[in-house]
Amino acid sequence: MNPANTPAPSIAPKLKGLNVYLIGMMGVGKTTVGKVLAQRLGYRFTDTDALVEKVAGRSIPEIFATDGEAGFRTLESRVLGEVTTYRRLVVATGGGIVVNRENWCHLHQGLTVWLDVPLDVLMDRLEAERDHRPLLQTAEPRTTLEFLLHQRRPRYAEADLTVTLTTPETPDQTCDRLLALIPSVLKETAHSEEPDRDP
Numbered sequence: 001m002n003p004a005n006t007p008a009p010s011i012a013p014k015l016k017g018l019n020v021y022l023i024g025m026m027g028v029g030k031t032t033v034g035k036v037l038a039q040r041l042g043y044r045f046t047d048t049d050a051l052v053e054k055v056a057g058r059s060i061p062e063i064f065a066t067d068g069e070a071g072f073r074t075l076e077s078r079v080l081g082e083v084t085t086y087r088r089l090v091v092a093t094g095g096g097i098v099v100n101r102e103n104w105c106h107l108h109q110g111l112t113v114w115l116d117v118p119l120d121v122l123m124d125r126l127e128a129e130r131d132h133r134p135l136l137q138t139a140e141p142r143t144t145l146e147f148l149l150h151q152r153r154p155r156y157a158e159a160d161l162t163v164t165l166t167t168p169e170t171p172d173q174t175c176d177r178l179l180a181l182i183p184s185v186l187k188e189t190a191h192s193e194e195p196d197r198d199p
């Protein structure tokens, strides 16, 4: 296992340029862990939420307010399609990206990783950040989160890898466990090496 913050040079070549897509509920740490993972792999990091905001020129709450969830999902699918034309990316996705079946055509081109974190931990983490998550602007955010997780769990379970948080750990420790699991799902012959393309 790698000590925290050290690169993982032996894993990156095994990925042969495949993008890594982090999926899971709001608050599981896709954005936070994704940044660390990219650093460790020597990959670039991107976040579909940030790309949606850039394309729209508005924040996610503003997009939901003006165009509704449907408008947001259209933009999200579009940026995901664009992201998949690049290689060597760690991609933090938005929690609901798994719901649209067509998005899986893109996600399945890379390695998908479900970060699974208990609901209580999610609620604690999201308490101070609910303003940034329009879907949690309800009278009973915990019930909402529980309902969404129930609906989405079968989709998240389609990931190539699952990393479940059982005890509190840092994003680096989550990365350690994830990096250790990656070789188990990579076939030696899968995906030939191709040169990088500039964005």
Ligand SMILES: Nc1ncnc2c1ncn2[C@@H]1O[C@H](COP(=O)(O)OP(=O)(O)O)[C@@H](O)[C@H]1O
Pocket (backbone or CB within 6 Å): 024, 025, 026, 027, 028, 029, 030, 031, 032, 033, 092, 125, 126, 129, 169, 170, 171, 174
């Ligand atoms: N391993 C962790 N331990 C404690 N807090 C974390 C951890 N990972 C993420 N967080 C915190 O949880 C919140 C949500 O994390 P974020 O990366 O935005 O999740 P997501 O992108 O999955 O919605 C942030 O405040 C972040 O600092």
Ligand SMILES: O=C(O)C1=C[C@@H](OP(=O)(O)O)[C@@H](O)[C@H](O)C1
Pocket (backbone or CB within 6 Å): 024, 025, 026, 027, 030, 031, 049, 060, 093, 094, 095, 096, 097, 132, 133, 134, 135
């Ligand atoms: O779960 C969802 O449907 C959403 C999750 C958010 O991203 P995070 O999962 O990064 O919070 C963001 O895409 C949007 O608010 C909708």
Ligand SMILES: [Mg+2]
Pocket (backbone or CB within 6 Å): 030, 031, 047, 049, 092, 093, 094
């Ligand atoms: Mg995020």
